[in-house]
Amino acid sequence: MRRNQVAVVGAAETTELGVVPNASQLQLHADAALNAIADAGLKLSDIDGFATAVETPQQVCHYLGIKPTWVDGTSVGGCSFMLHVRHAAAAIEAGLCKTVLITHAESGKSMIGKLPRSIPADSLQGQFEAPYGVYGPPSMFPIPVLRFMKTYGITHEQLASVAVVQREWAAKNPRAMMKDPITVADVLNSRMIAYPFRLLQCCLVTDGGGALILTSADRARDFPRKPVYIMGTGESVETPMVSQMETFNSSRAFKVAGPLAFKEAGIAHKDVDHLMIYDAFAHLPLFGLGDLGFMPYEETGKFIADGNTRPGGKLPLNTNGGGLSYMHSGMYGMYALQESVRQMRGIAPAQVPNAKISVCHGVGGMFAASGTIVFTNER
Amino acid sequence: MAEPQRARPKPTPETQHFWDGTKAGELRLQRCDACAHVYFPPRPFCPSCASRKVSVFKASGKGFLYSYVINHRPAAPGFAPPYAIAVVELDEGPRMMSNIVDCPQTPEALELNMKLEVAFEALDDKITLPVFRPAKG
Ligand SMILES: [Zn+2]
Numbered sequence: 296m297r298r299n300q301v302a303v304v305g306a307a308e309t310t311e312l313g314v315v316p317n318a319s320q321l322q323l324h325a326d327a328a329l330n331a332i333a334d335a336g337l338k339l340s341d342i343d344g345f346a347t348a349v350e351t352p353q354q355v356c357h358y359l360g361i362k363p364t365w366v367d368g369t370s371v372g373g374c375s376f377m378l379h380v381r382h383a384a385a386a387i388e389a390g391l392c393k394t395v396l397i398t399h400a401e402s403g404k405s406m407i408g409k410l411p412r413s414i415p416a417d418s419l420q421g422q423f424e425a426p427y428g429v430y431g432p433p434s435m436f437p438i439p440v441l442r443f444m445k446t447y448g449i450t451h452e453q454l455a456s457v458a459v460v461q462r463e464w465a466a467k468n469p470r471a472m473m474k475d476p477i478t479v480a481d482v483l484n485s486r487m488i489a490y491p492f493r494l495l496q497c498c499l500v501t502d503g504g505g506a507l508i509l510t511s512a513d514r515a516r517d518f519p520r521k522p523v524y525i526m527g528t529g530e531s532v533e534t535p536m537v538s539q540m541e542t543f544n545s546s547r548a549f550k551v552a553g554p555l556a557f558k559e560a561g562i563a564h565k566d567v568d569h570l571m572i573y574d575a576f577a578h579l580p581l582f583g584l585g586d587l588g589f590m591p592y593e594e595t596g597k598f599i600a601d602g603n604t605r606p607g608g609k610l611p612l613n614t615n616g617g618g619l620s621y622m623h624s625g626m627y628g629m630y631a632l633q634e635s636v637r638q639m640r641g642i643a644p645a646q647v648p649n650a651k652i653s654v655c656h657g658v659g660g661m662f663a664a665s666g667t668i669v670f671t672n673e674r
Numbered sequence: 675m676a677e678p679q680r681a682r683p684k685p686t687p688e689t690q691h692f693w694d695g696t697k698a699g700e701l702r703l704q705r706c707d708a709c710a711h712v713y714f715p716p717r718p719f720c721p722s723c724a725s726r727k728v729s730v731f732k733a734s735g736k737g738f739l740y741s742y743v744i745n746h747r748p749a750a751p752g753f754a755p756p757y758a759i760a761v762v763e764l765d766e767g768p769r770m771m772s773n774i775v776d777c778p779q780t781p782e783a784l785e786l787n788m789k790l791e792v793a794f795e796a797l798d799d800k801i802t803l804p805v806f807r808p809a810k811g
Contacts, residue, residue, distance in 0.1 A: 414681075422683035423715050424771045426803055427759050430750035434743060434759060442741035445786050490744035490756070490781060538761045538771035539715070543741050 298560055299674050301384040302515035302522035305335025305508030306636040309400065312503040312622050313472050319408030323400030323504040324355050331396065331506035336519045342508075344392030346383060348375035348399065348626065349410060355398055365392035371532060372659025373573060373626040375399075376507070377552075377666025380632065381528035383509050393510060399629035400504025424536055432575065436661045437492045439543030440578045444491075446544045446592070449581065451491060453596030455482035457577040458495045458619050460605045465616025467606065467645035472499050473620040496577035498623035505629040507636070512674060523639040526652070527560025527669035529553060537661040546658070548665035549586035553656060556667035557587070560652075564589050568650035569638045570610055571631040573657045574617040580604075583656050587667070611647045614638065628657040632668065639672040680752030683801055689716045691730050696802040701733045701792045703766055714768035735792035736809065737764040744779055762790055762806050776807040 307330035309315070309323050318326065324347065332339060339360055346367035347355050356363055367382045369375055376399055383395040402409045414421045429435045443449060459479055465471035477495060485494040515522035531551035534540060541547050557564075564587075572583035580599065585592035589610070598604070604612035615621040615634040622630060635655040637643040653670045685693045692715075695702030705712045706720035707727040719726045742760040749755040758779045763769045775793060777783050789809035796802045 415684075416682055417684035417686050419689075419715050421681065422685070422689055425681035425750075426683055426797075427771050427773050428680065428745060428750040428753040428757055429759055429771070430745070430748055430753075433748075434745045434750070437743050438759065438761060439741055441743075441786060487744075487746045487756075489746060489759075492743070536715075536771075538769060543761075 296385055296388065296528060296559060298526045299524040299671065300512050301387050301509055301525045302512045303507055303525070303636050303670070304510050304515050304518040304520060304522060305331040305337065305506070306633055307331040307334045308505040308630070308633055309503045312470055313501050314404050315402070315502040316405045316407070318402070320400055320402040321350065321354065321358055321408055323402060323502065324350060324398045325359055327400055327504035327506040328359055328396055328398050331508050334520065335508045337394065337508065341394050342396045344383060344386060344395035346379035346395065346397045348379070349401070361396070363392070365395070371664035373575065374628045374657025374659040374664055374666040375626065376628045376632055377655065377657040377668050378530045380507065380509065380525065380668050381530055381666065384525045384528060387509060387511055393514070395509045396506060397509070398504065398506045399626055401624035401626055402502050403500050403624040404502045420536055424538060432661065433488045433492070433497050435537050436576045437489050437578065438537050439540065439662070440491060442543035443578060443582070447595070448593060449596040451483060452479050453600045454491070454496065454577045454581070455479045456600040457574070457580055458482050460599060460602070461574065461613050461617045461619045463605050464614050464645055465620035468615050468621060469644060471616040471621045472501060473616070492576060496619070498575045498618035498627065499620070501622045501624050503622055503624045505633045507632060521640050521672060523636050524671050524674055525668065526671045527556040527558070527562070529555030529559070529667040530665065532664040533662060535660055535663045540662055544592070545586050546582050546662045546665065548662060549582060549656070549658070552665040552667045553587035556654070556669050560669035562652060562669065566652050567610070567654050569614065569635065569647045569653040570612045571635050571653070571655040572612060573627055573631055574613055574619055575623065575627065575658065577619065579658060580612060587654070587656060606645060614643060614645045614647065628659075628666070631655050631657060635668070635670050639670050641672070678751035680750065680797070682797060688718055692716050693801060695732070696794055696804050699794055701735045701804050702730050703733045703764070703768060704728050704730055712766045712768060714770055734765050737762045737790050737806070739774070739784065739786055739788045739790055740769055741786065742774070742784055744781070744784070758784055760806070773805045774807065775805050
């Protein structure tokens with residue numbers, strides 16, 4: 296795909312984030328969509344392309360009253376929205392549609408109108424993982440981390456520092472769920488969830504949503520907000536079974552999606568001003584820094600523990616506070632994208648001064664899928 | 675009220691040989707007749723070269739502890755926390771999720787790379803699960 300041909304012209308989260316007991320999951324989609332449409336200065340009838348995950352495009356389009364000529368229901372977990380951005384950019388360039396709305400919402404905490412997720416007993420997961428006591432992401436996502444730590448000499452304290460640094464960013468964000476400062480000792484003394492991870496190393500569980508609107512870069516000039524251009528994109532999938540990853544020393548999906556996006560954008564690591572790495576759990580930023588080629592894996596833990604990713608550090612990472620402290624409704628990728636867009640617009644609560652290139656890297660499932668978007672505010 | 679039970683696998687035509695094997699006290703894997711690739715989970719073709727000529731064989735049942743978590747909460751039905759959810763790398767190459775039995779469920783006892791051997795745990799008259807225990811000797 297050619298760089299900077301498509302731009303984000305509308306971006307918004309739901310009016311409320313956190314605990315939203317007065318709205319169903321479907322209504323949260325609509326709330327985010329209406330906010331994004333208002334942000335872009337558009338009408339619902341201007342939308343001719345639509346993408347969403349978990350909920351079906353037909354469900355959300357009907358609820359909103361949208362008549363699309365292009366839809367994408369790619370649903371590969373929390374990074375689905377990165378894939379939607381990639382697919383939408385290609386569709387706009389190909390002339391299949393002009394203005395794409397992407398929505399996410401999840402009633403992750405209040406569970407109102409939330410679709411049940413179950414594992415059939417005759418699926419491969421049902422036969423070869425479920426019988427061993429896996430029960431939700433906290434029991435599955437951290438399974439690779441002890442091997443990763445042993446291979447690269449990563450310490451428990453370094454993994455705790457991920458949560459500490461992100462809390463520093465969250466403190467600057469009025470909409471972050473958790474803002475009180477924490478220390479490495481606080482993290483290592485918090486309740487054990489699934490060894491080696493404790494409560495403060497696991498993502499929040501909240502309600503909320505977000506929406507994006509994309510159109511061609513040529514049209515983007517006429518919109519009220521500063522356009523944020525899609526500079527590069529990548530995607531991949533590996534396996535829905537964490538036990539069947541090729542290795543626990545890296546994520547194959549990360550190693551495909553990340554470099555694809557960098558190559559397409561034509562950028563080097565030193566060009567990155569701002570970075571988002573989907574942090575459902577504390578080890579993900581370490582995998583991301585290594586798999587995207589920012590540094591050798593051995594250095595990732597020390598890099599974060601030394602403060603390089605905190606406010607004022609040389610590589611600002613997860614500047615909204617991340618899934619650990621900002622919010623995590625279940626599919627956090629949309630919130631990572633929203634923060635990248637805010638940073639490129641120059642309106643983030645914890646704004647990185649003069650940031651021109653933002654890399655937004657997502658994970659789906661337990662390392663099952665990945666999507667990477669490189670944004671820029673210069674064409 | 676009945677105790678909540680752990681999740682029961684339900685075999686499919688492609689996996690039936692595996693579950694017949696565990697019931698007979700064997701850990702069965704598949705090997706490609708064309709390229710010799712050994713793989714898991716079961717399927718009637720080779721995921722490395724796409725050949726449909728594959729054979730089922732009895733694996734050694736030996737391997738080592740590749741990684742794990744010790745789950746505290748929430749616990750799956752039929753499990754008393756804390757319990758380890760492990761990934762075992764078999765001597766033949768493939769990895770599989772399992773539980774580690776006859777061993778304290780602690781970081782001190784569960785050392786990465788420790789040698790393991792398969793054991794079998796009958797869930798009912800249809801399904802026997804392969805689990806692993808520290809290798810003897
Ligand atoms: Zn083969």
